[in-house]
Structures are given as structure tokens and as C-alpha cells.
Amino acid sequence: MSLFKNKLIVALPIIVLAIVFVFSLTVIPSINPAAKNLPVAIVNEDIGLSSGENMGSEIAKNIKMATASISEQPPIKWIEVRSEEAAKTGLDNQDYYAALIISKDFSASQASLASPEPVSPEIRIYINQGMNVTAANMSQQILTQMVNGLNEKMRTQLIAALDDKQGGTVTTKQAAALASPIVSKVIPVNTIGTNSANGNAPVSLFQPLWMGSLIGSLIFLLAKNKTKFANRKEKLQANGLQVVWGAILALVAGFGFSLFADSWGLNIPDFMNIALFLAIAYFAFFLMISAVFSWIGMGGMAIFVLFLFFGAPLLSFAPELLSPFYRDWVMSWLPMRFMVDGLRELFYFGEGLKMNHPTSVLMWIGIVSILVLLASALKPSRNTNEEQRKLEATS
Structure with a gap:
């Protein structure tokens, strides 16, 4: 047929394949998005114990080490911030996707867990929703998993301490503390609201x-x-x-x-x-x-x-x-x-x-x-x- 004497018609399969290839490149970013060095603020406000022990510092150190060991490009890039207020300012300035705050009485509360009147230490997690919902949700998931890991580790240590001290018997309050030795409080900031x-x-x-x-x-x-x-x-x-x-x-x-x-x-x-x-x-x-x-x-x-x-x-x-x-x-x-x-x-x-x-x-x-x-x-x-x-x- 004379139609197929046209060079463009003959080359059409290659042209179509080239166009499909070029536009298929737009799909690559959404195939497997992975977090790399998400900036997250970490604040240790723990004043420690009179003995000089500071569990907040240990917690912060362990969290950073756990993140760094994941890969060459860890999902979280920890940024030490001096106070909770400074971290909030950074969240409003879109410097961080999230912030992890170790409370002032963390060491004192942690020491009380083996006592008859246990008080669970608190970690506050601020999630900067408005900065980017996907990245903020990833940050929340990673931080929540870290706190869960700390809870498991502290629960094991607490059970061993109670076993030595009380022969394995626990009070009702101690049993409740064992369920969640560390209380994590997630606080969304710059929220996206509804219909957005x-x-x-x-x-x-x-x-x-x-x-x-x-x-x-x-x-x-x-x-x-x-x-x-x-x-x-x-x-x-x-x-x-x-x-x-x-x-x-x-x-x-x-x-x-x-x-x-x-x-x-x-x-x-x-x-x-x-x-x-x-x-x-x-x-x-x-x-x-x-x-x-x-x-x-x-x-x-x-x-x-x-x-x-x-x-x-x-x-x-x-x-x-x-x-x-x-x-x-x-x-x-x-x-x-x-x-x-x-x-x-x-x-x-x-x-x-x-x-x-x-x-x-x-x-x-x-x-x-x-x-x-x-x-x-x-x-x-x-x-x-x-x-x-x-x-x-x-x-």
C-alpha cells in the first residue's frame, strides 16, 4: 500500500514506544517513595535525678543510634533543639516534619515505675501535618515504632526488677504501668483540617x-x-x-x-x-x-x-x-x-x-x-x- 511508503507511518511503532517511555518516567517517583533524612527535632528536657542519672539523655542517644543503624541514608535526620518552644517555632517555620519531646520529669517518673505509686514517663510527639501529609505520617509511624520498641525494652527491665524486689508479685497500679511504661502523646500541629x-x-x-x-x-x-x-x-x-x-x-x-x-x-x-x-x-x-x-x-x-x-x-x-x-x-x-x-x-x-x-x-x-x-x-x-x-x- 502507498500509505506505508510514508516514513512516519513505518516509524510509528518506535515513535509510540518512545512517547510511552518518556511519559512512563513520571510514574517512577510514586512507585516506592522512601523516607531519607526527614528532619525531625528532638528535645530532651529531662532534669534527671539528684544522683546525676539522666534517662532522657540515654533515651535520646538510643533513639539516634537506632535510626542511624538502619541504612546509609536513615529515614530520620535528628536535629537537637534546646526547648519545646523552639521546636514548636521550627514546626511553624516548616523546618521539621515532627518533633519528639522528652518530658522534664522523665527520669523521676521512670524511677517510680518499680514503686507502689508508679508514674509513667511521657514522650510528646508533634506531627507537622501541613508541611507534607505523607512525610508527616511517615515520621509519626517511625517515631511511634521507636517508642513501642523503648516500651518493650523498659517493660522487660521493669519485670526483672519487680521479680527481684517483690518476687514477681505486682500491684494493680504496677500492672497498669507495665502495659505502657512510656506514655506517648501524639499532637498534630498545623493541621490540614477537613475538606482539604x-x-x-x-x-x-x-x-x-x-x-x-x-x-x-x-x-x-x-x-x-x-x-x-x-x-x-x-x-x-x-x-x-x-x-x-x-x-x-x-x-x-x-x-x-x-x-x-x-x-x-x-x-x-x-x-x-x-x-x-x-x-x-x-x-x-x-x-x-x-x-x-x-x-x-x-x-x-x-x-x-x-x-x-x-x-x-x-x-x-x-x-x-x-x-x-x-x-x-x-x-x-x-x-x-x-x-x-x-x-x-x-x-x-x-x-x-x-x-x-x-x-x-x-x-x-x-x-x-x-x-x-x-x-x-x-x-x-x-x-x-x-x-x-x-x-x-x-x-
Whole structure:
């Protein structure tokens, strides 16, 4: 058949296989995410005993050693913090996924376990839900397992001590203490609340906004391609108009999208600030995409489609759950992660709209993109090049 004389048709199986392979790479990060060096604060407030013994220090030492022996890259990276209040501040600043606090009276309570009036020592575990739900849950699971291991070890020691001291007989209170020698209290902080897409509300808002900015930029590109500009001044004016119109589109998208999300049932804790931040993100993306389109045309579409397919699956993962390649060479280059980080602060950390790192980066993306977009007016147009070639051919 003449159809199969077409080289593209013959090469179609290889083309399809190549496309499937490229897009299959987006699945790799979600196959087996493993925690590596999750930053967790540890605070030992134990004042110890008058004899100088400090069980809190021993517990902290044993916990760190147990984690370090798991692998070359342990799941937890312990960060010693001086006080519980300092640890809470670090949680609010998104420095830690969790914090483990050893209480002030840990040694005294532990010493009382073999007495007629036992008091179980307490360990408090703060879980920073808003920072990243998956990583926070992993931290909670690891810390809970560690406390359970300590409980088993202390239970064995306590039974041996009671056996020597009381011949194996225990009081009702001692029996209750044996069930859980160490009391662990899990305290969620910066909670995700309800109707928040299981803590992924910032990620769920990315794709519609990205597609809106991509389509808006594409329509401007098609309209400008159909317009014949008499000179570079007209092109510059058109690009300036595109910037102004983009700002209007940003406000429409930011407030409209927030209204839609709220009506769908998504919990919008601060409508005005979230709407304005979404407008800033849309404007930055619109300008960035428009700037690329203004220089390379429709070929830029492939870049931003790949951004969408490769970026969307990564945004829900904490950096510590990704392989070094995806963390350092893919995640770190994604402009949309600043939108997600900024929304996370607005949704879960009670932060109002301010000039923080995500907002400032998005604004710098917009500023640089405006300059690149305006500079494209200096680029010779295709029509000008064709007319010049015709004049050279006739002369």
C-alpha cells in the first residue's frame, strides 16, 4: 500500500514506544517513595535525678543510634533543639516534619515505675501535618515504632526488677504501668483540617491554573501570528498590551478559581489572600509562557506540557521522599512548586499574603518574563525576513 511508503507511518511503532517511555518516567517517583533524612527535632528536657542519672539523655542517644543503624541514608535526620518552644517555632517555620519531646520529669517518673505509686514517663510527639501529609505520617509511624520498641525494652527491665524486689508479685497500679511504661502523646500541629483534599489542596489547585495560563498564552500567540505589524513599535505595543491583559486575566482567574473551589466544598481559610496569591501565580505563569512563545513560537508548547506531566506527580511529594535525580534535577527546577509552597503556608500555617520566598520567586519570574517578552519585539518577524529575501532575489 502507498500509505506505508510514508516514513512516519513505518516509524510509528518506535515513535509510540518512545512517547510511552518518556511519559512512563513520571510514574517512577510514586512507585516506592522512601523516607531519607526527614528532619525531625528532638528535645530532651529531662532534669534527671539528684544522683546525676539522666534517662532522657540515654533515651535520646538510643533513639539516634537506632535510626542511624538502619541504612546509609536513615529515614530520620535528628536535629537537637534546646526547648519545646523552639521546636514548636521550627514546626511553624516548616523546618521539621515532627518533633519528639522528652518530658522534664522523665527520669523521676521512670524511677517510680518499680514503686507502689508508679508514674509513667511521657514522650510528646508533634506531627507537622501541613508541611507534607505523607512525610508527616511517615515520621509519626517511625517515631511511634521507636517508642513501642523503648516500651518493650523498659517493660522487660521493669519485670526483672519487680521479680527481684517483690518476687514477681505486682500491684494493680504496677500492672497498669507495665502495659505502657512510656506514655506517648501524639499532637498534630498545623493541621490540614477537613475538606482539604487530604492535605493536598495546594497541589489540586495547580493543574487548572496552569492550564488556564497555558491556554491564555496560546490564544495570544495565535492572535499575534495572524496580525501583521508595520514596525517594531507596534510589536512592542502589542506585547505591552499582552502584559496588561494578562494582569486582568490573572485577577479573573485568581478570584474566579477561588470562588469555584469554595463552591465545590474545598475549605478556603482566607478567601482574599488565597485569591490574590492565585492571581500572582497565574500572572507569573502567563508571562513566563508568553515570553517563551514570543521567541520560539508553538514549539514552546512541548516544554510546558512536559512541565505539566512531569511536575504534577512530584508536587505532592516531600523532597526527602524523592530520589536524588528527581529531587535535584527535576523538582528544584519546577516553577510551579513555588505556587504550591505559597498555598501551603496560606492553607495550613495561618500565614497571610506577604513577601515570603514563594511569593518573591513568583514575582521575579514575572518581572524577568516581562523583560523577555518586551525584548521579543526586537526580533525580526518572519514576514520581514521573507520580504527581505524577495527583494534580494529581484535585485
